Amino acid sequence: MEQLKLGTIAYAHVMAQTLSILHGKAGVDVTRGISVWLIDFNLCSTFEDNPAGFKKIVDAFFWNDPYFPDPTSDMDGNKKLWAAFKERYLEYPGFQKRARGKSGASGRTDSSAAMSFVHRLPEDHSTDHIHIGHSYTYQADVSQDGQAGARDVDSADGSDPDDSGYGESLTSVATRLSAHLPTHEYRHGRRYHGLQAGAYNFPNDELEQARLDMLHYVFTTLIGDKLHLAPIAPDAAVLDIGTGTGTWPIAFGDANPAASVVGVDLSPIQPMWVPANVRFVVDDVEIDWADDMYDFIHCRYMAAGIRDWPGLVRKMYRHLKPGGWLELSESENVVYSSSADGVRQPLSPRHPLRRLMDGLSEACERIGRPFDPAPSFRSWCETVGFVDIQEREFPLPVGYWPQHPRSRELGSLMVVNFSEGVEAFTAALFADVLGWKVDEVRRLNEEVRDVVDGEGDDQLMFRYFVVTARKPL
Known part of the structure; x- marks a missing residue:
């Protein structure tokens, strides 16, 4: 009890x-x-x-x-x-x-009305889950002779700092998560990651973690109550890129006890009690990778977080075993209004959601981190040599308008996503990058909340893409 x-x-x-x-x-x-x-x-x-x-x-x-x-x-x-x-x-x-x-x-x-909430995975202390220390890799100082300068940091749990299983890059040192490392920074009243500051411009605090966990449920429900669509063996070696709160690798590890799962993210916000076959690494996936090879690489909801998507896809191809699978999942960041006869049209430029998405796109373009990579996933996979590429599209509603109970549930949760998440979307990118005044940002935030939680005629929706691709044997 x-x-x-x-x-x-x-x-x-x-x-x-x-x-x-x-x-x-x-x-x-x-x-x-x-x-x-x-x-x-x-x-x-x-x-x-x-x-x-x-x-x-x-x-x-x-x-x-x-x-x-x-x-x-x-x-x-x-x-x-x-x-x-x-x-x-x-x-x-x-x-x-x-x-x-x-x-x-x-x-x-x-x-x-949409509720604000804070929810996370439980700290499950059952016999199936073990306590771990998170592996922490960070960019080391590089001397003039090109050698990485290692910094000694005490282990948070007394374990060997070199046992992460993720490996070292030429310019990274694997250590254990430690209170001595600058893992967070605070601005706009929110908490952000401290590693590679600016690489990801959204918060990592409790409210944002709640939103991410909710979206995990939305995305898995949307694709048929599944964690993935690629055909994966139960004993696969798996890498989850942009793992966030660790919800996906924990669920995968629980469902596949013979698999080994690594989740990597810039923020150390994952639970400490996890399945024995799951571990987390705090690192930047856009630096050089180690020599580890995987049967399955999963990457979901990373728009605005990656500078060089084609380069990342090449890395994922190189680090998949022959016959291994890649799965990329992301919404197309264009909001449509769907009429009763099924015709989709982009929103008017004056619509608050359109202004939000256009502003995010402009800000991400300025900082060199694409906001809408999903439509290019298939072509990037083709370019590097993947085969058996499949692109699946799922309609993702926003609002209470769908008639089907499951779709209406997802639409209501997307109302929460925007009502409670819009501040996270705009805090850094609109104020710091676009130079908006605080009252301008707040006004747009409230207009977005009003329109997604309203009773208008707009049947709002996104297109959600899942691309699976196999590396040839």
Whole structure:
């Protein structure tokens, strides 16, 4: 019981209520909600003072105690209960409902407005997961004779700093994650990675981690509740590029215990308790790689994070074993309005979402990090010699307009993505790169929130691409 997290229970219940309103049926698979909407319990300090209250909440949720109202009941009538519950148990800003009092023809009220949340993978202490220290590689000082100057850093867990399994580049030194290393920087009220500062212009704090974990669910659901589409053997050696919070490699490692999985990212934000076959490396994938070879390389949601995409694809080709597979996944960063007859058209240049995406594209062009690589994935793979290339396209809705329950669920989560993520999108790129004033950025952010959470006629959507390609034998 102690390993259950109050945030898990509370957020799953709120999501069940919200989804029941959006879908018109009870709960929409509450069990899946519990497994997906995981809040980092470390933020809920009040649990330590009230374990009895926590147990009551757990019992009520799982055993249908009348302490909690039924998820299908009128949420407006439960506002007082939820206000008291949040005040007592969830005293942190990440779990605050965005309620702007909107309503429309569908009958949606502020109770179904997009919610802010903080969720992460649980620190699973079961026998299947082990505690690890993260391997940390960083650019070493290079002397005039071309030799990399190694810096001694104590291991965070007492282990050998050379046992990462990821290997050293000519200009990198593998060490263990240490408090002495500058891993973060702070600006615009958000936290950013410190390694290779400026290489990735989006935050890595708790709110952003929550958004990334949510998008993992969106993307895997979108492609058919799958982690990947490439045909991968269960004992494959796997590399996940841009691993973020580590959600994907942990899920892959759990599902494939015979595989070995490495996740690499610029930010040390991954859990410390992971499957025994998973490890994480903090490094920049655009520097030279070691000699390791892989059966499968997975790269997802890395737009605006890579300077030289063709060069990265060449690296991935070189480090795949003959017959190995590459999978690239990304949305085309153009928002369309889809009419009832299925005709897609780009948004008007005055539309807030169009202005957001155009501004992000301009800022990324200025810093030399392409914002829309997805349409070029196939041609880059063809150029370097991949075969059996398949490009699959999936419609990704934004809003409550889809009729199919699963699509409507994804659309509602994309509302949350923009409502709660727009600040992360614009904070650095619009202010630092485009030179916008703070009030201009805030005004655009609010316009984006209003339009994605509104009741307009626009049926907003993206195109999401998954490209799989095989290295010849």
